[in-house]
Amino acid sequence: MTKPLLDVRDLRVTFQIRREGAMPWTAPTPLHAVGGVDFSLNPGETLGVVGESGCGKSTLARALIGLVPATGRAEWIDGKDLVAMTPRQMMRYRSDIQMVFQDPLASLNPxxxxxxxxxxxxxxxxxxxxxxxxxxxxxxxxxxxxxxxxxxxxxxxxxxxxxxxxxxxxxALIVEPKLIICDEPVSALDVSIQAQVINLLIRLQKELGLALVFIAHDLSVVKHISDRVMVLYLGKVMEIGSSDDLFADPQHPYTQALLSAVPVPDPDHDVAGSVVPLSGDLPSPMNPPSGCVFRTRCPRAQAACAEQVPALMGQDHRTACHFPGPLTEEEIARARKTEAA
Amino acid sequence: MVIQQDKMQSLAARMAQDEVKGRSPWADARKRFFRNKAAMTGLIILIAVALFALLGGYFAQWSNEDLDFAVMGQVATMGAPSLENGHYFGTDDLGRDLFARTVQGTQISLMVGIVGAAIAVIVGTLYGATAGYVGGRTDQIMMRAVDILMSIPYMFVLILLLVMFGRSIAMLFLGIGLISWLDMSRIVRGQTLSLKNREFIEAARATGVPSWKIILRHIVPNLLGVVAVYATLLVPLMILTESFISFLGLGVQEPLTSWGALISEGAGTMNYGTLWQLAFPLFFFVITLFGFFFVGDGLRDALDPKDR
Incomplete structure (x- = not known):
C-alpha cells in the first residue's frame, strides 16, 4: 500500500466564543467547529467533502492550510506533522498545499x-x-x-x-503544489460554467498528478469529481468511502437522507415519495447532543445513541453509526410522520 | 469541422495579439473624476494657486522684506494696488509689497497644509492598517493610545508648545503633525477591519505572504481611495488650523508670513480704508479652501461610485 500524501488523525478546531456582554472573567464557551476528523488522502486522489451549511467543511479546509489553529495530527507524506508546525516551518509546505476559494471575484485583489x-x-x-x-x-x-x-x-x-x-x-497551481484544497469552488458559478471549471480541474489533476480535497454541498458535482467521499455532520465524520460505494450503498442514516434530497432532473420524479425528511434544525455546535451528534434527527435513534459516541467502523467504507444499514420502509414512514407533525 | 477551424483561427489570431492593457480601478476613477465639472474647476484653481506660489516671486517688483519709503506713513492714500509703482496688490501697513508677501504666505500655508496632510497619510495609514490587521490586544493598545491622544485639547497643547519652545515653523509642523494622524488612523483601522476577512487576504495568508507585505500590497492599495479623499479634505483643515494659530499671533514669525498672519494684519487695519490688505490674502485663502473641498468631493464620487 502506498503511503498517503496526507494522513489526518483526530483533527479538532475549537473556537472560544465570548458571549455578548459577558463579564471579562467568565470563561468563554468552546465551539467545536471540527470535532475529531480522521481521513487519509493518497497522492493524485480526490476526496469530496460534503455536508450541510455549518458542519465544518470550510473550517476543516482552513485548518489543513493553517489559517485557523487546530489540534490533532495531520501527517504529510514526509512524516512531518502540519498541525504542530510553527508558521516558519509551515512556509516550506505552503507551496505544496494551495487553496481555491469559493467566491471567484472576492478572492482576487481588485x-x-x-x-x-x-x-x-x-x-x-x-x-x-x-x-x-x-x-x-x-x-x-x-x-x-x-x-x-x-x-x-x-x-x-x-x-x-x-x-x-x-x-x-x-x-494555486503556479507553485506546483501536490494538494489543492477547493473550498466550494463552483458554488458561486452557474451550471454550464461549473461544468467547465470542474472538467478543467479534472484535466489538470490528471496532467499534474494533484491530490484534491473538494468541498461542496452539491452532491452530483462531488460524485462526478471524487474518488472518495467524506460526509460531515456537526464537525464529525459520519461516513467515508469510495465515491461509487458510498453513493450506491450508503450505510449511515444521515447519508441516506442527504442522498435522497439530491434533485433529479426529471419532472415526473416523485419527490415526496423519495425524500427522507429530517426533522428539526442542525443542533448548536456550542451545545452538541451527547453520544452520536446525529441522534436528535435520526429516524433510527435509540437509547444507546445518546450514551456512546459511535466510532468510525469498517475497512474502506467506514461509518460512524451504532446501527448502520439501509433505512427500512418503516423508518422512512416514521421520519415522514415526525416531519409532518 | 469548418466551424471548428474558424474558431481555432480566430482564437489563434487573438492569442497572437499583443498584451492587452488592463483598465485599472484607478483609471476608471480618473475618468469619472475628469468628467466631474466642479472637481475639475477646483483642480484648476488649485493648480493656479500652486503656480502663483511657485512662480509669483519672479513677477514681483519688490522683495517681501523691503520697505517702500515712498508710501510709508501714507499707506491709505499711496499704498493702494497699482501697476505703476509695482505694488500689484498694494502695500501693507509698513509699506512692504503685499504681492510678494501674499506669494510668501501662500507658500507657507500650502506647505503647512500639505506637510500636515502627508504626515497624517503616512503615519495614520500605517498605524491604522497595522492595528486593524494584527488585531487582538495589539489593536486594543494602539487604539486606546489614539483615544488618549485625542482626548487632549490639541489647540491648547499646540499653543503651549509654541509659547514654551518659541514660535518656529518646525514647531508648528511638529504640533500639527502630532494631531493630524489620529483621525486618519481611526478611519484606516475601520476600513482594514472590513478588508481583513476578505477572501483575497485569506488567499495571500494561505500562500504564506508575510504580514507586512499583506499590509503594504493588499490592504493599503485598497484603502487608498478613502485615504485620498480624507487627505484632500484634511489639507484645508490644516491650513485653517495654521491660520487660526497665526491669527492669534502664535504662528509663523516675521519676516515669514502666512495667510492667517496676513488676514490678521489686514483685519486689524480694515477701518483705515486699506481694505486690499484684507481682500487679497482672504481671496486666495477662500478659493484654495473651495478648491480642496471640491476636489475632495470629486475624489469621493470618483472612487466609490456605489456610495452615491
Missing part, C-alpha cells in the same frame, strides 16, 4: 493585475526567479487554465466569474 495575482505565490516561494522568468511561467499557466496569456495586464473586474475562478486555479 487593485492587482491578473499577472501580479498569479505571480504572487511564485514570488513568495521562489524569490530567486527573475521577473522575465516569472512572466513566462505566469503566461504558460494562464494558457494551461484556458485564459489568453495576452490578458496578463487586465484587472479581475474585467473577467467573468468562470474566468476569475480560472485565475484562482492558476494562482
Amino acid at each position: 487593485r492587482m493585475t491578473v499577472g501580479q495575482i498569479i505571480a504572487e505565490p511564485l514570488k513568495t516561494h521562489r524569490p530567486g526567479l527573475s521577473s522575465a522568468e516569472v512572466k513566462t511561467r505566469v503566461k504558460a499557466m494562464m494558457e494551461k487554465v484556458g485564459l489568453l496569456p495576452n490578458q496578463i495586464n487586465r484587472y479581475p473586474h474585467e473577467f467573468s466569474g468562470g474566468q476569475c475562478q480560472r485565475i484562482g486555479i492558476a494562482r
Whole structure:
C-alpha cells in the first residue's frame, strides 16, 4: 500500500466564543467547529467533502492550510506533522498545499493585475526567479487554465466569474503544489460554467498528478469529481468511502437522507415519495447532543445513541453509526410522520 | 469541422495579439473624476494657486522684506494696488509689497497644509492598517493610545508648545503633525477591519505572504481611495488650523508670513480704508479652501461610485 500524501488523525478546531456582554472573567464557551476528523488522502486522489451549511467543511479546509489553529495530527507524506508546525516551518509546505476559494471575484485583489495575482505565490516561494522568468511561467499557466496569456495586464473586474475562478486555479497551481484544497469552488458559478471549471480541474489533476480535497454541498458535482467521499455532520465524520460505494450503498442514516434530497432532473420524479425528511434544525455546535451528534434527527435513534459516541467502523467504507444499514420502509414512514407533525 | 477551424483561427489570431492593457480601478476613477465639472474647476484653481506660489516671486517688483519709503506713513492714500509703482496688490501697513508677501504666505500655508496632510497619510495609514490587521490586544493598545491622544485639547497643547519652545515653523509642523494622524488612523483601522476577512487576504495568508507585505500590497492599495479623499479634505483643515494659530499671533514669525498672519494684519487695519490688505490674502485663502473641498468631493464620487 502506498503511503498517503496526507494522513489526518483526530483533527479538532475549537473556537472560544465570548458571549455578548459577558463579564471579562467568565470563561468563554468552546465551539467545536471540527470535532475529531480522521481521513487519509493518497497522492493524485480526490476526496469530496460534503455536508450541510455549518458542519465544518470550510473550517476543516482552513485548518489543513493553517489559517485557523487546530489540534490533532495531520501527517504529510514526509512524516512531518502540519498541525504542530510553527508558521516558519509551515512556509516550506505552503507551496505544496494551495487553496481555491469559493467566491471567484472576492478572492482576487481588485487593485492587482491578473499577472501580479498569479505571480504572487511564485514570488513568495521562489524569490530567486527573475521577473522575465516569472512572466513566462505566469503566461504558460494562464494558457494551461484556458485564459489568453495576452490578458496578463487586465484587472479581475474585467473577467467573468468562470474566468476569475480560472485565475484562482492558476494562482494555486503556479507553485506546483501536490494538494489543492477547493473550498466550494463552483458554488458561486452557474451550471454550464461549473461544468467547465470542474472538467478543467479534472484535466489538470490528471496532467499534474494533484491530490484534491473538494468541498461542496452539491452532491452530483462531488460524485462526478471524487474518488472518495467524506460526509460531515456537526464537525464529525459520519461516513467515508469510495465515491461509487458510498453513493450506491450508503450505510449511515444521515447519508441516506442527504442522498435522497439530491434533485433529479426529471419532472415526473416523485419527490415526496423519495425524500427522507429530517426533522428539526442542525443542533448548536456550542451545545452538541451527547453520544452520536446525529441522534436528535435520526429516524433510527435509540437509547444507546445518546450514551456512546459511535466510532468510525469498517475497512474502506467506514461509518460512524451504532446501527448502520439501509433505512427500512418503516423508518422512512416514521421520519415522514415526525416531519409532518 | 469548418466551424471548428474558424474558431481555432480566430482564437489563434487573438492569442497572437499583443498584451492587452488592463483598465485599472484607478483609471476608471480618473475618468469619472475628469468628467466631474466642479472637481475639475477646483483642480484648476488649485493648480493656479500652486503656480502663483511657485512662480509669483519672479513677477514681483519688490522683495517681501523691503520697505517702500515712498508710501510709508501714507499707506491709505499711496499704498493702494497699482501697476505703476509695482505694488500689484498694494502695500501693507509698513509699506512692504503685499504681492510678494501674499506669494510668501501662500507658500507657507500650502506647505503647512500639505506637510500636515502627508504626515497624517503616512503615519495614520500605517498605524491604522497595522492595528486593524494584527488585531487582538495589539489593536486594543494602539487604539486606546489614539483615544488618549485625542482626548487632549490639541489647540491648547499646540499653543503651549509654541509659547514654551518659541514660535518656529518646525514647531508648528511638529504640533500639527502630532494631531493630524489620529483621525486618519481611526478611519484606516475601520476600513482594514472590513478588508481583513476578505477572501483575497485569506488567499495571500494561505500562500504564506508575510504580514507586512499583506499590509503594504493588499490592504493599503485598497484603502487608498478613502485615504485620498480624507487627505484632500484634511489639507484645508490644516491650513485653517495654521491660520487660526497665526491669527492669534502664535504662528509663523516675521519676516515669514502666512495667510492667517496676513488676514490678521489686514483685519486689524480694515477701518483705515486699506481694505486690499484684507481682500487679497482672504481671496486666495477662500478659493484654495473651495478648491480642496471640491476636489475632495470629486475624489469621493470618483472612487466609490456605489456610495452615491
